[in-house]
Amino acid sequence: MPTTKIIQLSTEHPDADKIQYAVEVLHAGGLVAFPTETVYGLGADALNAGAVQKVFEAKGRPSDNPLIVHIASLENVQQFTASVSEKGLQLARRFWPGPLTLVFQRKINVPDGVTAGLETVALRVPDHPVTLELLRQFNGGIVGPSANVSGKPSPTSAEHVYNDLNGKIDLIIDAGSTTIGVESTVLDVTVDPPVILRIGGLSREDIEKEIGEVRVTNAEELLRRSPGTRHRHYAPNASVILFPPADEEKFRQFIQQNKAQQKKVGSITYSKVLAGIEQSSFHVILESSIEHVARNLFRALRELDRQEVDVILVESVEEKGLGAAVMDRLRKAALHNG
Numbered sequence: 001m002p003t004t005k006i007i008q009l010s011t012e013h014p015d016a017d018k019i020q021y022a023v024e025v026l027h028a029g030g031l032v033a034f035p036t037e038t039v040y041g042l043g044a045d046a047l048n049a050g051a052v053q054k055v056f057e058a059k060g061r062p063s064d065n066p067l068i069v070h071i072a073s074l075e076n077v078q079q080f081t082a083s084v085s086e087k088g089l090q091l092a093r094r095f096w097p098g099p100l101t102l103v104f105q106r107k108i109n110v111p112d113g114v115t116a117g118l119e120t121v122a123l124r125v126p127d128h129p130v131t132l133e134l135l136r137q138f139n140g141g142i143v144g145p146s147a148n149v150s151g152k153p154s155p156t157s158a159e160h161v162y163n164d165l166n167g168k169i170d171l172i173i174d175a176g177s178t179t180i181g182v183e184s185t186v187l188d189v190t191v192d193p194p195v196i197l198r199i200g201g202l203s204r205e206d207i208e209k210e211i212g213e214v215r216v217t218n219a220e221e222l223l224r225r226s227p228g229t230r231h232r233h234y235a236p237n238a239s240v241i242l243f244p245p246a247d248e249e250k251f252r253q254f255i256q257q258n259k260a261q262q263k264k265v266g267s268i269t270y271s272k273v274l275a276g277i278e279q280s281s282f283h284v285i286l287e288s289s290i291e292h293v294a295r296n297l298f299r300a301l302r303e304l305d306r307q308e309v310d311v312i313l314v315e316s317v318e319e320k321g322l323g324a325a326v327m328d329r330l331r332k333a334a335l336h337n338g
């Protein structure tokens, strides 16, 4: 079992020597957690099948869930795909580096472990100075699923990674908290119109402004194109119960019902009208901007787990822009209650 080292790097002025060390670990087939603008990723050399296998083992990830390959720039796509559709190219030019993952036809050299046997490969250029420098020095693709134990909320700080993966990975690059807080949007551009497989840090509205209409999948198509989505995701240990925005009555009622059953209740709310209701120590109030909610959502779920609550009552947000990604994560977190 590896001893997990942590190195601290400044986002603005990453120390090249420390990055060189991380590159050596990756070249030797090791596992390195790295920061991105969305969440922390668990990195390994994308063309080293053995290293990729270790990523699945460290996370306890089901083998039918493919991995995103992170690259330094658009020029690196041809290492992994031979066919970039016009819309794919247009989106990459407009939104990379950024929270958009594009699904292309794979090249044959990509290990099956990365693609989970699919004919496609997911690529993304992350918008983080430390990791862009890591990718440039590494000069190849780095797989990067979220660096959490499979099924748990994604990590938005190095501490979250450490809590989940200490002793299972070689290195954590700590560059502070991530800024967006939910994962990238995954868009399949092998078809026209392109299909959203996971809504995330880039909104559907922004994508459509650039290339026109995109589709959202139905359940059957989603399982075919992205089989890993069938698994448990984003779930804290506590049960998650959603209630409508600013619904004071529902909030009170859920608190009472759960307390009557001797449950320890935690909550995450945003609206001012709810702020005075539940003053227990398990109450996380996030400011009302959707960017702030997204940035702090996984941290709040992890924090309430640490306090060992049984139930987390979460106020829903309006489903537009980044709100669509927040609600997607919350619904999935609530799906596997009990």
Ligand code: TXA
Pocket (backbone or CB within 6 Å): 036, 038, 039, 040, 041, 042, 065, 066, 067, 068, 101, 103, 115, 118, 120, 121, 122, 124, 126, 144, 145, 146, 147, 182, 183, 184, 185, 186, 197, 198, 225, 226, 227, 228, 229
């Ligand atoms: O923001 C993010 O995307 C973060 C950071 C670290 O970049 N990574 C991340 O990876 O969230 P992960 O593994 O937790 O989620 C990857 C998603 C999964 O839903 C997976 O099924 C999908 O991308 N995916 C990966 N390769 C795919 C492919 N070839 N076809 C369809 N879906 C794919």
Ligand code: MG
Pocket (backbone or CB within 6 Å): 145, 146, 154
């Ligand atoms: Mg994940």
